[in-house]
Amino acid sequence: MRLRTKILLTVFGIVIFLGLLMVSGTSQVIERALNSQVADKELSLVQVVAEDIANPLLDGDVLVVQRMLEAVVNMNPNNIYAFVTGLPSGMLIHTFPKGFPAGLININPVPPGERSSMRILDSEQGLIRDVGYRILDGLDAELHIGFSQQEVRQATGNLARTVILLMLIGMLTALAVALLLSRRILKPLEKLTLSLRRLGEGYLGETIKVAGNDELGELAVCFNQMSSRLKESIDSLRTSEANYRLLLNKIMTAQESERQRIARELHDETSQSLSALLVGLKTAATMAGQKEEGVENILEELKDGVNQALKELHRIIYDLRPSLLDDLGLIPALRWYLETKLKPTGICLNFNIGGNPGRLQAEIEIAIFRITQEAVTNIIKYASARQVAVELLFLPEEIKLQVKDDGCGFDMEAVMNPRNARRPLGILGMKERARLLGGDLEVRTAVGQGTEINVTLPVSKEEGYNGHQGFDC
Ligand SMILES: Nc1ncnc2c1ncn2[C@@H]1O[C@H](COP(=O)(O)OP(=O)(O)O)[C@@H](O)[C@H]1O
Numbered sequence: 437m438r439l440r441t442k443i444l445l446t447v448f449g450i451v452i453f454l455g456l457l458m459v460s461g462t463s464q465v466i467e468r469a470l471n472s473q474v475a476d477k478e479l480s481l482v483q484v485v486a487e488d489i490a491n492p493l494l495d496g497d498v499l500v501v502q503r504m505l506e507a508v509v510n511m512n513p514n515n516i517y518a519f520v521t522g523l524p525s526g527m528l529i530h531t532f533p534k535g536f537p538a539g540l541i542n543i544n545p546v547p548p549g550e551r552s553s554m555r556i557l558d559s560e561q562g563l564i565r566d567v568g569y570r571i572l573d574g575l576d577a578e579l580h581i582g583f584s585q586q587e588v589r590q591a592t593g594n595l596a597r598t599v600i601l602l603m604l605i606g607m608l609t610a611l612a613v614a615l616l617l618s619r620r621i622l623k624p625l626e627k628l629t630l631s632l633r634r635l636g637e638g639y640l641g642e643t644i645k646v647a648g649n650d651e652l653g654e655l656a657v658c659f660n661q662m663s664s665r666l667k668e669s670i671d672s673l674r675t676s677e678a679n680y681r682l683l684l685n686k687i688m689t690a691q692e693s694e695r696q697r698i699a700r701e702l703h704d705e706t707s708q709s710l711s712a713l714l715v716g717l718k719t720a721a722t723m724a725g726q727k728e729e730g731v732e733n734i735l736e737e738l739k740d741g742v743n744q745a746l747k748e749l750h751r752i753i754y755d756l757r758p759s760l761l762d763d764l765g766l767i768p769a770l771r772w773y774l775e776t777k778l779k780p781t782g783i784c785l786n787f788n789i790g791g792n793p794g795r796l797q798a799e800i801e802i803a804i805f806r807i808t809q810e811a812v813t814n815i816i817k818y819a820s821a822r823q824v825a826v827e828l829l830f831l832p833e834e835i836k837l838q839v840k841d842d843g844c845g846f847d848m849e850a851v852m853n854p855r856n857a858r859r860p861l862g863i864l865g866m867k868e869r870a871r872l873l874g875g876d877l878e879v880r881t882a883v884g885q886g887t888e889i890n891v892t893l894p895v896s897k898e899e900g901y902n903g904h905q906g907f908d909c
């Protein structure tokens with residue numbers, strides 16, 4: 437059932453219930469008040485008539501009494517009959533032209549000790565109130581007058597009808613108000629429902645306009661905020677998904693080209709050197725067999741060759757994975773890397789260690805090393821810097837790395853713009869490394885202001901700085 441139908445049905449039910457309650461309540465109260473007012477009036481009339489007929493009755497002037505009773509009956513069409521009973525003579529004075537109805541004589545006797553009595557009779561002429569009155573104390577004579585109740589009934593009926601009419605008007609007004617209110621409330625709700633449905637169908641970032649600053653207005657503002665935040669989150673999710681794909685692609689390509697490079701270097705340099713060694717060894721063996729002179733010189737050259745091949749092999753292995761990192765740890769590996777990379781470029785290095793240094797989890801050491809590698813490569817490639825400061829701070833619960841240069845800096849927003857055709861995969865990769873370890877990487881730079889890279893990585897307490905377990909990546 438629609439909300440509007442529910443509201444209307446509820447209001448309608450309440451209004452009808454209250455209306456019926458009020459109509460029946462008011463008509464009862466009015467009827468009772470009217471009845472008692474009329475009854476008082478009727479009793480006073482009976483009292484007056486009883487006083488008037490007392491003397492003629494005592495005088496035994498029946499005719500006068502008869503005329504007086506008739507005058508009372510003729511005075512008002514509601515006065516149906518009048519009679520006097522209980523006279524010592526046993527006589528009955530009445531106004532019934534067709535004879536006194538048999539059942540009426542004792543229908544409403546005035547109880548002993550009381551002055552009056554009343555009773556409603558249901559007759560052919562409708563409801564009649566019989567009002568009995570003891571004419572004189574000590575005498576049994578009673579005056580009875582019958583008053584028709586039709587007019588009272590009619591009056592109460594008319595009143596009830598007016599009340600019902602007023603109630604109906606009230607009900608219709610209440611319904612019209614309920615209809616208008618439900619429209620005012622439900623219209624924005626319907627808008628909200630529609631927008632939520634569209635949101636569910638994937639139309640992100642849609643907003644709704646609901647005027648006013650009531651709860652519905654607030655709801656609309658909340659909806660708009662939610663919708664735009666959802667859009668932002670999904671957009672950023674899409675961007676990072678695209679970045680992930682690019683990174684993955686780059687990693688795969690890098691892996692392939694790294695293999696190519698190693699194969700080429702092993703082929704061009706190490707295997708060339710080893711082939712030369714082989715040729716040299718063969719010559720030395722022949723010369724030794726023929727006991728020729730100069731073998732010593734050849735062996736000396738071969739030794740140099742072996743040394744050269746070993747150096748090349750070491751360089752290749754170091755480039756692949758600096759063994760210093762595995763053997764001695766982060767600080768010596770970083771120092772070696774920074775010095776060997778920066779020295780040939782003439783860039784001044786300032787390497788500082790702070791806090792309480794020690795070995796870290798393997799993945800944290802490799803992350804710090806690779807982030808420094810990327811930052812330093814960028815400095816050499818783009819910064820035109822004169823000085824580089826690298827600082828490692830070992831804190832109880834985290835490790836901080838700062839790589840700072842005094843180079844040309846760059847416009848971070850322009851570089852990170854998703855519409856930028858050339859994605860900053862180096863910076864994204866550094867950030868991602870830090871994020872994967874539950875840390876954070878911040879790049880602070882501006883054109884002409886140098887660049888500062890700040891990394892914070894959490895160090896788990898259990899493993900601390902001594903939990904080194906070797907590298908696995
Ligand atoms: N230290 C730096 N000094 C000046 N420019 C930098 C520095 N580091 C990065 N940049 C700028 O940021 C861009 C993005 O760097 P990066 O994400 O590492 O991608 P890539 O090295 O592949 O260009 C670089 O092209 C360069 O313009």
Ligand SMILES: [Mg+2]
Pocket residue numbers: 810813814862863
């Ligand atoms: Mg780079």
